[in-house]
Amino acid sequence: MENHQTETFIDIHEFCINHHVDISFILSLQQSGLIEITTIKETAFIDASMLQQLEKIVRLYYELDINIEGIESIIYLLQRINLMHEEISILKNRLRIYESNE
Amino acid sequence: MTFVDYYKILGIEKTATPKDIKIAYRKLARKFHPDLNPNDNDAKKNFQQINEANEVLSDPDKRQKYDQYGKDWQHAEQFEKANQEQSSGFRGQRNSNEQSGGDFSVFFESMFGGTEGAGRGRQVKYRGEDYTSQINLNLVDAYKTHQQTISVNGKNIRITIPAGIENGQTIKISGHGSPGINGGPNGDLYITFYIANHTIFKRLGNNLYASIDVDLYTAILGGEITIDTLNGKVKLKVLPETQNGSKVNLKGKGFPVYKNEGQFGDLQVTYNIKVPTNLTEKQKELFTELSKS
Numbered sequence: 001m002e003n004h005q006t007e008t009f010i011d012i013h014e015f016c017i018n019h020h021v022d023i024s025f026i027l028s029l030q031q032s033g034l035i036e037i038t039t040i041k042e043t044a045f046i047d048a049s050m051l052q053q054l055e056k057i058v059r060l061y062y063e064l065d066i067n068i069e070g071i072e073s074i075i076y077l078l079q080r081i082n083l084m085h086e087e088i089s090i091l092k093n094r095l096r097i098y099e100s101n102e
Numbered sequence: 103m104t105f106v107d108y109y110k111i112l113g114i115e116k117t118a119t120p121k122d123i124k125i126a127y128r129k130l131a132r133k134f135h136p137d138l139n140p141n142d143n144d145a146k147k148n149f150q151q152i153n154e155a156n157e158v159l160s161d162p163d164k165r166q167k168y169d170q171y172g173k174d175w176q177h178a179e180q181f182e183k184a185n186q187e188q189s190s191g192f193r194g195q196r197n198s199n200e201q202s203g204g205d206f207s208v209f210f211e212s213m214f215g216g217t218e219g220a221g222r223g224r225q226v227k228y229r230g231e232d233y234t235s236q237i238n239l240n241l242v243d244a245y246k247t248h249q250q251t252i253s254v255n256g257k258n259i260r261i262t263i264p265a266g267i268e269n270g271q272t273i274k275i276s277g278h279g280s281p282g283i284n285g286g287p288n289g290d291l292y293i294t295f296y297i298a299n300h301t302i303f304k305r306l307g308n309n310l311y312a313s314i315d316v317d318l319y320t321a322i323l324g325g326e327i328t329i330d331t332l333n334g335k336v337k338l339k340v341l342p343e344t345q346n347g348s349k350v351n352l353k354g355k356g357f358p359v360y361k362n363e364g365q366f367g368d369l370q371v372t373y374n375i376k377v378p379t380n381l382t383e384k385q386k387e388l389f390t391e392l393s394k395s
Contacts, residue, residue, distance in 0.1 A: 074138065
């Protein structure tokens with residue numbers, strides 16, 4: 001049911017062509033640690049599991065004019081929000097045990 | 103269909119310059135962009151509205167048409183219809199899907215003939231939108247792996263729900279979201295489960311907790327009681343002189359561990375000793391005798 005990703009790589013050049021983004025942008029994302037690039041036989045790839053995150057970054061950069069530093073902060077804050085949502089969910093479930101009427 | 107004030111949506115004056123429009127759009131887009139507001143349907147709706155407003159107002163031709171007919175778009179339509187009929191000489195019935203009720207997209211399409219012409223000028227492959235859905239289960243359903251068919255955007259999807267799913271847990275079904283644009287991959291479907299509990303058991307993670315009544319005589323003298331679990335009945339030995347509030351841990355009688363077949367949490371039983379009521383005279387005498395011994 002859940003998608004168990006096998007090791008599938010996406011050619012960065014292909015990604016750049018399809019998304020109309022410059023390769024230098026992808027490389028600057030790598031430098032800032034936002035994505036990881038794997039090089040196989042001199043061709044640069046990203047892991048398919050990173051695609052969604054990379055597309056999100058592209059949207060933030062090109063659609064909202066947010067610079068890479070801003071994107072780094074946003075990604076970090078979104079991760080924190082996500083963790084907090086999970087924590088809230090756990091706490092809510094724990095609270096239910098003390099509530100007599102459900 | 104109600105008139106949609108695109109200027110109001112972007113919070114700008116009718117005299118706004120293209121630069122003003124761009125600034126206003128960017129500001130609102132940063133606030134309501136779905137990437138920045140995950141799982142927020144209100145933000146998504148707002149983003150669609152500001153996007154639509156931007157599509158119209160940032161395009162000089164569309165803006166001109168909107169400014170010219172916008173508020174009186176109904177008259178504009180009648181005017182255009184009359185023109186078409188005059189020029190073609192055809193007086194057939196028009197197949198219109200117009201509906202009243204303020205549908206935003208209907209307004210947009212009536213003005214600009216759908217969103218196809220409103221492209222961004224580049225054939226970019228976009229990943230389809232993610233869909234979200236929710237399934238309500240009860241605790242007994244969540245105890246066993248089972249299948250359910252759900253309808254998402256008119257399409258039936260059969261999913262397997264693994265035993266042990268948590269209340270509030272979200273699972274992803276890849277590729278079952280909106281189709282990709284220009285050959286991009288499909289979005290994903292996210293399903294959140296809400297589990298109602300109408301049983302005597304309280305659940306905390308994989309462990310279950312229950313309070314079981316034990317009569318006074320069994321508690322004092324010891325004996326055997328039968329209790330219900332989510333997986334049938336279980337016999338329990340009650341030790342002599344069991345105190346009220348005593349706890350017994352039944353290993354492996356709790357909730358299944360999610361995606362770990364054959365593994366279960368524990369069931370913790372708390373004894374609630376019931377003192378008899380409506381005693382007969384004889385019973386009272388016996389208790390009196392006991393109290394003196």
